[in-house]
Amino acid sequence: MALVSAKEMLVKAREGKYAVGQFNINNLEWTKAILQTAQELNSPVILGVSEGAGKYMTGFKTVSAMVSAMIEELKITVPVALHLDHGSYDGCYKCIEAGFSSIMFDGSHFPIEENVAKTKELVEVCNAKGISLEAEVGAIGGEEDGVVGKGECADPDECKKIADLGVTMLAAGIGNIHGKYPADWAGLSFETLEAVKNKVGKMPLVLHGGTGIPTDMIKKAISLGVAKINVNTECQLAFQEATRKYVEEGKDLVGKGFDPRKLLAPGAQAIKDTVKEKMEIFGSINKA
Numbered sequence: 001m002a003l004v005s006a007k008e009m010l011v012k013a014r015e016g017k018y019a020v021g022q023f024n025i026n027n028l029e030w031t032k033a034i035l036q037t038a039q040e041l042n043s044p045v046i047l048g049v050s051e052g053a054g055k056y057m058t059g060f061k062t063v064s065a066m067v068s069a070m071i072e073e074l075k076i077t078v079p080v081a082l083h084l085d086h087g088s089y090d091g092c093y094k095c096i097e098a099g100f101s102s103i104m105f106d107g108s109h110f111p112i113e114e115n116v117a118k119t120k121e122l123v124e125v126c127n128a129k130g131i132s133l134e135a136e137v138g139a140i141g142g143e144e145d146g147v148v149g150k151g152e153c154a155d156p157d158e159c160k161k162i163a164d165l166g167v168t169m170l171a172a173g174i175g176n177i178h179g180k181y182p183a184d185w186a187g188l189s190f191e192t193l194e195a196v197k198n199k200v201g202k203m204p205l206v207l208h209g210g211t212g213i214p215t216d217m218i219k220k221a222i223s224l225g226v227a228k229i230n231v232n233t234e235c236q237l238a239f240q241e242a243t244r245k246y247v248e249e250g251k252d253l254v255g256k257g258f259d260p261r262k263l264l265a266p267g268a269q270a271i272k273d274t275v276k277e278k279m280e281i282f283g284s285i286n287k288a
């Protein structure tokens with residue numbers, strides 16, 4: 001199946017009270033592990049690519065070509081969206097040109113008027129091409145490609161302003177942060193989430209910073225309209241732990257243990273296990 005926009009899978013998720021996971025990719029192993037898990041579990045999936053990861057993989061065209069070819073070679077039949085994560089204005093256009101099926105324009109650092117104007121323009125471009133568009137209101141705290149902030153809460157009226165432009169899904173800060181959560185984290189603000197939901201109606205909401213949010217909070221967020229949850233750091237930590245274990249146990253020194261296909265295998269399996277665990281919590285299994 002060719003890449004699809006995230007629209008249909010998220011509308012279905014919003015109605016069915018489950019969420020589709022966005023799992024960020026960094027290389028071939030990451031992409032393969034996530035696609036295989038989605039297929040095995042018959043779940044829709046969104047592959048997230050940050051601008052930094054896109055650059056690391058030599059550019060968005062390489063990413064787009066790799067993902068499309070992999071879907072064909074692995075005979076993936078579940079819906080897959082290839083999504084730019086926290087895109088800049090220029091980055092959005094580069095990904096549209098490279099064949100991405102979904103983009104996020106992160107205009108949260110602009111004054112609201114400028115965020116509105118740029119988002120409005122991108123809504124038209126994306127609609128014409130059948131690409132889904134995510135917008136962000138109220139910065140998500142933590143580290144976003146080097147920019148560190150606190151767990152903010154979005155203004156529900158600003159959320160409505162952006163939602164009314166016709167975006168596909170909306171990321172609103174509800175006290176969530178990127179990366180590992182600090183020990184003194186106050187938790188998600190369900191008050192904010194409920195207020196945002198009441199303003200934006202059926203619009204699928206996006207929860208960023210899915211790593212380490214307790215399961216009961218995730219489930220409550222889904223019941224309040226969250227239909228897409230972003231997971232990035234958790235796969236990185238699982239990969240790191242499994243790779244460290246392989247090396248610390250000296251397995252790289254035995255026989256052909258140095259072969260990258262062997263060296264990276266435990267990490268890839270750890271990503272698969274993490275993705276499976278998340279899809280179970282999000283409720284997206286057998287929803288393809």
Ligand SMILES: [Zn+2]
Pocket residue numbers: 086140178208209230
């Ligand atoms: Zn994010």
